[in-house]
Amino acid sequence: MQQYDQYTINEIGVSPLVLMEKTALSTIEVLAAGQFDLARVLVISGLGNNGGDGIATARLLQQKGVNVELLFVGDEARAANNTSQQLEIAKNYGIEPIQRVKDFRQYTVIVDALFGIGLVKPVPVKLGEMIKRINAANIPVIALDVPSGLNATTGEILGAAIRATATVTFAYPKTGLLKGEGPKRAGTVYVKDIGIYAPEEIANFKNSSESKGN
Numbered sequence: 001m002q003q004y005d006q007y008t009i010n011e012i013g014v015s016p017l018v019l020m021e022k023t024a025l026s027t028i029e030v031l032a033a034g035q036f037d038l039a040r041v042l043v044i045s046g047l048g049n050n051g052g053d054g055i056a057t058a059r060l061l062q063q064k065g066v067n068v069e070l071l072f073v074g075d076e077a078r079a080a081n082n083t084s085q086q087l088e089i090a091k092n093y094g095i096e097p098i099q100r101v102k103d104f105r106q107y108t109v110i111v112d113a114l115f116g117i118g119l120v121k122p123v124p125v126k127l128g129e130m131i132k133r134i135n136a137a138n139i140p141v142i143a144l145d146v147p148s149g150l151n152a153t154t155g156e157i158l159g160a161a162i163r164a165t166a167t168v169t170f171a172y173p174k175t176g177l178l179k180g181e182g183p184k185r186a187g188t189v190y191v192k193d194i195g196i197y198a199p200e201e202i203a204n205f206k207n208s209s210e211s212k213g214n
């Protein structure tokens, strides 16, 4: 998946911010489909690109008039480039991230954008404790791409992992959602097309255009 991401960005030339916007639009689609109560939404964003997907989602929710708060976890100066850009954009729309949450039970739904497929080592202890508090709160959680703390390839728990009600996974289902602890942690899995394709699919697009004489 990481190779497909990089190919789409570097070889095809699609901007990562466009891909992030699509992840956020797909998430909104699932959030708005009726399964979730959007009375008070918390988006939890980490420093990586998964966090950027979350910040973009928070912005789109705010623009739809939803009561949304953004918990940004970690030092802004260490955020991935696209993620700090998303943070700037969100701030320009008046979203001021919060740094801590005392009680997760005050929210009607939590959007988990702490870690995505980039997580390969155990989650830092403090974030593991936060993940356990979120699970204990028993609030519906929608995970972006993978439940944070789950190894996206093996389905192992990397110290602690979110237990999601639903997971919106981008482009293709990640193998870790289907094996090991994955099925128990991911809830209902929604696979959303965000414009990242495997090389075979790209070849099909090219062939079908050529056969039409384009």
Ligand SMILES: NC(=O)C1=CN([C@@H]2O[C@H](COP(=O)(O)OP(=O)(O)OC[C@H]3O[C@@H](n4cnc5c(N)ncnc54)[C@H](O)[C@@H]3O)[C@@H](O)[C@H]2O)[C@@H](O)CC1
Residues within 6 Å of the ligand: 005, 006, 009, 016, 019, 020, 023, 046, 047, 048, 049, 050, 051, 052, 053, 073, 074, 075, 080, 114, 115, 116, 117, 118, 119, 120, 124, 144, 145, 146, 170
């Ligand atoms: N490659 C891309 O440009 C795209 C990536 N996308 C999203 O980006 C995800 C992958 O992003 P990344 O590879 O940047 O990695 P992740 O966002 O999965 O982040 C994991 C990495 O960030 C570190 N990290 C994150 N928050 C931290 C915190 N608060 N304290 C300490 N360490 C922290 C983790 O240790 C780990 O190394 C995908 O799952 C998907 O959601 C999508 O936006 C589509 C485009």
Ligand SMILES: [K+]
Residues within 6 Å of the ligand: 050, 112, 113, 114, 115, 116, 143, 144, 145, 146, 147, 148
């Ligand atoms: K996540």
